[in-house]
Amino acid sequence: MKTLWSALVGLALVALPLTLTPAIRPALAEEWGGIEPGVTTIAEVRARYGAPSKESRQKVEGYDTTEWIYEDARAPDGIRRMTVNFGILTPHGYKQSVVRVFQLEPKPNIFGRNTVREAWGVPDAVSTHNEQETYYYKSGLVVTMDKEGAEAALLSFTPPQPDKSPASPAPAAPKR
16 A cells, blocks of 8 residues: 555656757656656556556647546545656657656645655745745756645656756956
């Protein structure tokens, strides 16, 4: 039986356009429940979670993608809905059967603010939109808090996000 701790040890942004997906560094990606963006395949997800509640296929920027949704009884313990998107553009080409992004919509009282901070640390960036805080982690995790800011409403797992290159230094002032 799955426990809350296994959910924390293991831990789901909107689907990123395929051309904006950063270079994959699998060892640094966040994973949850045996799913790691840029690494885990459709066969591995099916072996671990079985058939999805819903499956859809679509073209994204000319590439065939697949979305699986696990809801209610088919979702992992403590999760209301898990959405897994397959199809990722890597430096080595397009991988149709590899996880691009997956999202978790937890049940109430599963991922509180303190639980998120204890599990993943201080976010690398925080923003507020429509009265909801969003935490961004370079490891690829994006956490959107509920309007009260008490618990996570959505956890999104993506490939790791690259560090922004420092801006070029300003030219030195001319010497007189």
